[in-house]
Amino acid sequence: MAETVEPLFPRPLLAPEAARGSAFRFGASEPLTLDCGRTLAPFTIAYMAYGKLNAARSNTILVCHALSGDQFASGMHPVTSRPGWWETMVGPGKPIDTNRYFVLCPNVIGGCMGTTGPAEIDPATGKPYALDFPVVTVRDMVRAQAMLLDALGIEKVLSVTGGSMGGMQALQWVASYPERIVSAMPIATSARHTAQNIAFHEVGRRAIMADADWRGGNYLLDGVQPSQGLAVARMIGHITYLSEAALARKFGRALQDRDALSFGFGPDFQVESYLQHQGSTFVNRFDANSYLYITRAMDYFDLAAQYGGDLSAAFAGARTRFLCLSFTSDWLFPTAENRLIADAAAAAGTEVAFREIASDRGHDAFLLDEPELFAAVRAFLDSVAAERGIV
Amino acid sequence: MAETVEPLFPRPLLAPEAARGSAFRFGASEPLTLDCGRTLAPFTIAYMAYGKLNAARSNTILVCHALSGDQFASGMHPVTSRPGWWETMVGPGKPIDTNRYFVLCPNVIGGCMGTTGPAEIDPATGKPYALDFPVVTVRDMVRAQAMLLDALGIEKVLSVTGGSMGGMQALQWVASYPERIVSAMPIATSARHTAQNIAFHEVGRRAIMADADWRGGNYLLDGVQPSQGLAVARMIGHITYLSEAALARKFGRALQDRDALSFGFGPDFQVESYLQHQGSTFVNRFDANSYLYITRAMDYFDLAAQYGGDLSAAFAGARTRFLCLSFTSDWLFPTAENRLIADAAAAAGTEVAFREIASDRGHDAFLLDEPELFAAVRAFLDSVAAERGIV
Numbered sequence: 001m002a003e004t005v006e007p008l009f010p011r012p013l014l015a016p017e018a019a020r021g022s023a024f025r026f027g028a029s030e031p032l033t034l035d036c037g038r039t040l041a042p043f044t045i046a047y048m049a050y051g052k053l054n055a056a057r058s059n060t061i062l063v064c065h066a067l068s069g070d071q072f073a074s075g076m077h078p079v080t081s082r083p084g085w086w087e088t089m090v091g092p093g094k095p096i097d098t099n100r101y102f103v104l105c106p107n108v109i110g111g112c113m114g115t116t117g118p119a120e121i122d123p124a125t126g127k128p129y130a131l132d133f134p135v136v137t138v139r140d141m142v143r144a145q146a147m148l149l150d151a152l153g154i155e156k157v158l159s160v161t162g163g164s165m166g167g168m169q170a171l172q173w174v175a176s177y178p179e180r181i182v183s184a185m186p187i188a189t190s191a192r193h194t195a196q197n198i199a200f201h202e203v204g205r206r207a208i209m210a211d212a213d214w215r216g217g218n219y220l221l222d223g224v225q226p227s228q229g230l231a232v233a234r235m236i237g238h239i240t241y242l243s244e245a246a247l248a249r250k251f252g253r254a255l256q257d258r259d260a261l262s263f264g265f266g267p268d269f270q271v272e273s274y275l276q277h278q279g280s281t282f283v284n285r286f287d288a289n290s291y292l293y294i295t296r297a298m299d300y301f302d303l304a305a306q307y308g309g310d311l312s313a314a315f316a317g318a319r320t321r322f323l324c325l326s327f328t329s330d331w332l333f334p335t336a337e338n339r340l341i342a343d344a345a346a347a348a349g350t351e352v353a354f355r356e357i358a359s360d361r362g363h364d365a366f367l368l369d370e371p372e373l374f375a376a377v378r379a380f381l382d383s384v385a386a387e388r389g390i391v
Numbered sequence: 392m393a394e395t396v397e398p399l400f401p402r403p404l405l406a407p408e409a410a411r412g413s414a415f416r417f418g419a420s421e422p423l424t425l426d427c428g429r430t431l432a433p434f435t436i437a438y439m440a441y442g443k444l445n446a447a448r449s450n451t452i453l454v455c456h457a458l459s460g461d462q463f464a465s466g467m468h469p470v471t472s473r474p475g476w477w478e479t480m481v482g483p484g485k486p487i488d489t490n491r492y493f494v495l496c497p498n499v500i501g502g503c504m505g506t507t508g509p510a511e512i513d514p515a516t517g518k519p520y521a522l523d524f525p526v527v528t529v530r531d532m533v534r535a536q537a538m539l540l541d542a543l544g545i546e547k548v549l550s551v552t553g554g555s556m557g558g559m560q561a562l563q564w565v566a567s568y569p570e571r572i573v574s575a576m577p578i579a580t581s582a583r584h585t586a587q588n589i590a591f592h593e594v595g596r597r598a599i600m601a602d603a604d605w606r607g608g609n610y611l612l613d614g615v616q617p618s619q620g621l622a623v624a625r626m627i628g629h630i631t632y633l634s635e636a637a638l639a640r641k642f643g644r645a646l647q648d649r650d651a652l653s654f655g656f657g658p659d660f661q662v663e664s665y666l667q668h669q670g671s672t673f674v675n676r677f678d679a680n681s682y683l684y685i686t687r688a689m690d691y692f693d694l695a696a697q698y699g700g701d702l703s704a705a706f707a708g709a710r711t712r713f714l715c716l717s718f719t720s721d722w723l724f725p726t727a728e729n730r731l732i733a734d735a736a737a738a739a740g741t742e743v744a745f746r747e748i749a750s751d752r753g754h755d756a757f758l759l760d761e762p763e764l765f766a767a768v769r770a771f772l773d774s775v776a777a778e779r780g781i782v
Contacts, residue, residue, distance in 0.1 A: 036654035135654040195638035195662045196630065202663045203626045205656065206670070210619035212603035228601035235594045236627060239587065244722070247586035253693060261691055263427035263526040265596065265683060269690070271586045272593045279597070292656060299660070300652055302644060331635070331722070 046114025051098035064162030064169035112287035161185035163366030178318035204233030231279030243362030315348035437505025442489035455553030455560035503678035552576035554757030569709035595624030622670030634720035634753030706739035
């Protein structure tokens, strides 16, 4: 039987008492079946809910987060004290309008903000799972979310959305539970992780594992963490989230707090200082082993492979309406990858709209102030809601 | 007075007795003046020479190597026992034909294959320079090469060429010594390192410095080396040298020696295995501190900044003929950056040919079997040689 509990944080001292979100703990008799063949029990899903579920329970929008995201899509993040990762998109009067919709954002399985992941205590040993945690997949994440929705008594989702890995979850939702998904907005994503993206992730993982403080994954036992390795992994990732044009515009070759080159190895250039900041702040809110597990889940994602290599078969029988969105300067999840999704969904007979949004801000554009993105999401949701008689 | 000496290797046990190349050692009275304001003396330049200098001393082609290259452009590399990095381009009957031209390829200042760099003994302390080595620039590399040419009695260079950082050196040669350079073939390069490229380099440097065995740069004293950090840096670099298309074609999502995903963190995918191999073999032939210094030199490179921000002023007065070459899929040194060079050289009144070569192999294309590249280089050199009456 599911019960509501306080979410667990890997570093509880960093999280203020308030705004910890909600959590469901599934007991020993409610295991999560995993693609690797193992089961996970008990387990917790931490989530945030915004807005109100209507009487017909028909106004749920499921927001799925990306690699470095969490359940705090909107409002103040309890660890960073900064706005949630989709503050521009989710909230009262925002494109995903919490005055109108009931927005659910769960932390993924394998994560580190309260949902069970490698930093949690393994009940079998009384120690953190570390690398004994099973390697999870995007399908496992979605399977766990379906259990959460069951527990919350939500049968149908008006729209499932997310960017990057969030988009992968949206696609998996349609494939795994087509009857539950009225509409889907996969953004800046792919139906399979490409070789280049696997390569960048692999380097990030090697950087973490190369840190002497990683200690075979058992760093929590020793009260240390592989901060430098995780920071390097984050820096690599961060470069790939931006476009060359955005980096040139934001930083170019501008120097940081100096008039001339230092002829040293400190951060002479603003872009170096910026990256170092990104790396060092990330380690305060993210668990290194979670980074390994979540990147692995993305690498493993290949939706067509689940359906005999035919992506359109993944959407067979679905009556889901799709809005597929990409950004011109996103070289990590380029338009071509997003178009493959739209084409496959159309081939499966679903109603699909596809839009490539002009932006020079790279993959990160899905998190930023992009009026064309907002307008497209708002109009699509208006249309879907109208179809379903949602005021 | 300059004297010929055996080159020094940071890991002499790895270098076979044969094929060590040549070296000039400049004495205490022949300092190299550096951009940082310091001088370096004594210092050694290791180099390889291929072909024969003609009686008129007019057939020299200066080949400048890239970040991870060295003087072994052609023939067997003494450490790796594999072909030199430009084996396809340099040799008897090759586009840079050593039956016809005298090819000189020096190891750069800051390098680790015999030219003085951070792994060499600092005569002032009797210990390896490590981070006491001055931060050098591409202009310093070229200044040292000019001293080598003086020492060898070579006044004029028929053509200076190189890809990536080699192309930066070629541009600097024209700017610093226009009267000595008959022609230049900068390939897949830029007149200034972009923010994105600085960012990738910075992450590589942080990976090296994060390795516990880096020890503030003093690893050689302790008989260790930051192999894991250097391997991560190399892996990052290697991804950027390839195109997404090349990675997709070569590897895609193919698995390595297995039929199914392992649900672990070993190299499931071929692209992971390939990258790990690239990283682990690199550390056997490259010094980690050299990697810091040479990447820094590239980051600092901004030729226009030496001339009041006007790139064409860098080539003012030069009568050098240019052949500028880029590759369609090179996203590290894209065509637009190479075109800026050609435009500036043309604005300075030089004779410039520019060609973008269609290739899906990314930045690395300049090292690979690219018939259009070979034909362009051969034809250009034929034309330059004919003008100068070289048979």
